[in-house]
Amino acid sequence: MNKLTLGDVEVSRVVEWQGQFAPADVLFPSVPDELWLEHESWLDPEFRDATTGFYCAYMQTWVLRSEGLTVLIDTGIGNDKPREHPALDRRDGDFLAQLAETGVRPEDVDIVVNTHLHADHVGWNTRLVNGEWVPTFPNAQYVMNKIDYDYWNPVNGHTRQATFGSVIDDRATFADSILPVHQAGQVVLWEGENYRIDGDLSLELAPGHTPGSAVLRLESGTDRALFVGDVVHIPIQLIEPDHDTCLSEDQVVASRTRHRVLEQAAATNSLVVPAHMGGAGAAEVARENGRYSIKRWAS
Template sequence: MKSDSEQGIVLGDVEVIRVVEWQGAFASALDVVPDSGTEVWKDNADWLSPDHWDPGTDRVTVALQTWVLRSAGRTILVDTGVGSMRERPGAPAFHHRQDDFLGALAHAGVRPQDVDLVVNTHVHADHVGGNTVDAAGEWVPAFPNARYLVPAADDFHFGPDNGYARGLRADDRLIYEDSIAPLHRSGQAVLWEGSHRIDENLVLEPAPGHTPGSSVLRLASGRDRAVFVGDLLHSPVQILEPAWNSCFCMDAGQAAASRRRILEQAADLHELVVPAHFGGGGAVEVRRRGTGFALGVWADFE
């Protein structure tokens, strides 16, 4: 029996389970996607509401979630959410948050010792927070038997060698020190660049712009295809217009180029697009429409 926070499908030989840490109203539409304008939300309200946007409050609905993959005999986590009791003064929604991430994983049948691999699509607070747990006042890896795949470009940018993202945001140092540095100390961090094949079904590829090391995870098994795109998309309206970045994208031009490239490949290869934060069905097929894109069928994660 599935819990309310866990839903799964099978793609080829890979089981994909969605584990939701939290889902709800986050911020206003133009705060999240500043370039979008109000009309696109109103014109698409019939399907954006209620899973992705609330017309009454103008707030975007987002999910904090982890994707559990069972592939080639291993258990793999794609991103690990916010985590609990983190110092995040620059992000009030994440500051001292208390979500039972490990409990949600347990509902999905995943114990910490069962996890073989953790994929961090990029190093932002809501993607790496569950990497570690507090053990007697010290942050240690939450998954003792796992390797953690971290994009080398993000490790450099957010780590001490680049002055914790050049010291522009205090939270960047905190995020690195409690969620990434412990992986290095334990010898469990694996930095990658270029591309990284995980197994016969899964390969990581760079998609920079949101952060310097932002990445996507491609799944190809049998006739099924999917691409886990992290924060390339925060709202489905960005599928309608890939030039629209979220407010969190660091390099606007590079992020928009990566988004269009990944969406073009998804449409051409018939990949299910699996973003980090979509509510509702959580993942959707993408179709070409002229020089742009349209949404196809939603996955059965609801």
């Protein structure tokens, strides 16, 4: 699924990078081998490579056109950013050209939503111009949660809880992808449980993966979708939501949030749209007798 219409909202998908990111048993340590094997027939090769055992990820941005606004959900990796993971380090990719293929130029973007402030969700917030990091989208408001902003701000001296990633990258990400847009006066730091973007789009606090992680809720006509960021990484979490990732700051809270979000999705027939899921990129879930299942993939 690269393009669809939900009610009055047009949704497009821009994939910046796809590939094998890291060993799945490292990223999802609570998932037993037998569970991978049980679902291997449909997880391989789009979500987990059965030969290498690696988690297969998409780094992607969702482009929404809603009520005259052009809204980006997360901005991926970015170019020229020094990062420890080789897939993220000092890229020279064609993201802006791909964005242009959807009919969107940087100056056309009205709102950038960062579901949370990890490096692979904020990279194209900025780009390097004459040795300085400047906002990529000069006319946009960058909407991010204040809890996350304060948590990742190095001046507050937080201690990273996730076991995958590094404090060095956290600080670099804040310096090159978050602080410059804040200094440019383009950041909106929202607080509370909800933030309304327009009549069809709103944000809801969904903590755990990071303290200020958010889900974007789309409700237009009879259609519903939840852009869940990293509440879900891999589709096995759609049917076994107790399993979290070592990328999360608080795995217990993250699992609790995932149950709540999936319960909402099942009750409202909402399409669940994770940030990194390959294949169709989204699915509807059903809940029966306390168990979840994938009802259908997006098409």
